[in-house]
Amino acid sequence: MTTPSEQARRQAAEQRDPGLSTILGERRQLLNLGYRLLGSLADAEDVVQEAYARWYAMSRAEREAIESPGAWLTRVAGRICLNLLGSARARREAYVGQWVPEPLPDPAEWIAGAAGGAGVDPADRITLDESVTMAFLVVFESMTPAERVAFVLHDVFRYPFAEVAEIVGRSPAACRQLASSARRRIARARAGASPDTARQASVVRRFRAAWQTQDIEALIGLLDPDATAVSDGGGRALAHPLPVEGAERIAHLYLTIARFAPRLTLLERTVNGLPGLVIESGGRVETVFAFQVADDARITHIWAVRNPDKLRPWGPC
Known part of the structure; x- marks a missing residue:
């Protein structure tokens, strides 16, 4: 959520770092990626903060040498999510009872219900499409971490397999197979489900x-x-x-x-x-x-x- 004081701080920060607005403009993309991969808005927010922390841990010269900051941030966020998914089984075993992905309201309802009606920063909103229905997120839980990352990056965010491979640490051909396996899982889970x-x-x-x-x-x-x-x-x-x-x-x-x-x-x-x-x-x-x-x-x-x-x-x- 963005308050007037936060907006003032952001404007001051942008004056000190002219590239800040470009970096902050990637927040919504990163948050949407993290939520789909992790099924948790809180975890997705942590991933975004960690990706930004790694960006600003570099020197200014290192940051300026990166041709596409958005692509760099997505790669970093994807790898962080992949690592978190790798340890998710142990975290789920420690969870009390059944684990269900975190549900989200309609953006208009979210805005009305949050903080006594205060507006929500558009960068903090999750785009609600088929890939975030509860049925989809539950199926994602049945996938291997690599399947999940390959499918979400390629089929949802339209990243080419060559770039997905850099994040997953496998060949483009292997990532293509991972995404194909994920699609079959989704097709089986959604067989007979109404799209209406x-x-x-x-x-x-x-x-x-x-x-x-x-x-x-x-x-x-x-x-x-x-x-x-x-x-x-x-x-x-x-x-x-x-x-x-x-x-x-x-x-x-x-x-x-x-x-x-x-x-x-x-x-x-x-x-x-x-x-x-x-x-x-x-x-x-x-x-x-x-x-x-x-x-x-x-x-x-x-x-x-x-x-x-x-x-x-x-x-x-």
Whole structure:
């Protein structure tokens, strides 16, 4: 977020370093790259700061010798993400319960909910497209670090394989194979998923109504018989520790939640670019729900994020 005092400091810094505006102009690109690779806005922000720190650790002559600062920063950020992904398995094993990528609201909702309505710097916004839907980010988690980096850099950010190879540390041909393997994983995971946003909005709206009225039959009818529900509390909020599978089990679980917390407010919101739901209590966001809806208009996956550390962009939590 940019305040008037921060803007003044930035202008003063740009006077001292005329190239600063060019470097800061890469922030959004780097943040978008980091979020897609890591599934965490907080981690992406750390990657951007580290990339900038390495840039300014060089001498002025070294920086001026770099023909494309943006490409240099992307290479550095990509390598930092690759290293973080390599250690992610150990971090996930230490995580309490299920780990779900950090959900993001629609940019307009993010702006309204952040810091009492203060504007968010455009450089801090994530572009919400197909590559940041919860379903995509979850599939990314199943990939090897090299697959993930190769796919995101080439297929999402359109970097040629020759440049991807410099980041991944493999040949261009090997990176081409990595991206191809990643595409196959995504195709398998998305088989039968509906690309129709209006259809998903309708299904989510009916799910909300059935949940609020505690209509068990309607809930079961909206869920695929083999649906899966995952909840991420991170040890900081109550959540079911293992995935819940099957329409009837999920429906009964959600009705139990409704009965024990009747005063919760359930709102329709955009979650990672697709229709989702948010639970508010006392004006605070407690849970964000993302959905995957199949072509037959049934819900196949529900991801519920309750860890407050992952709900910062949603305002007070």
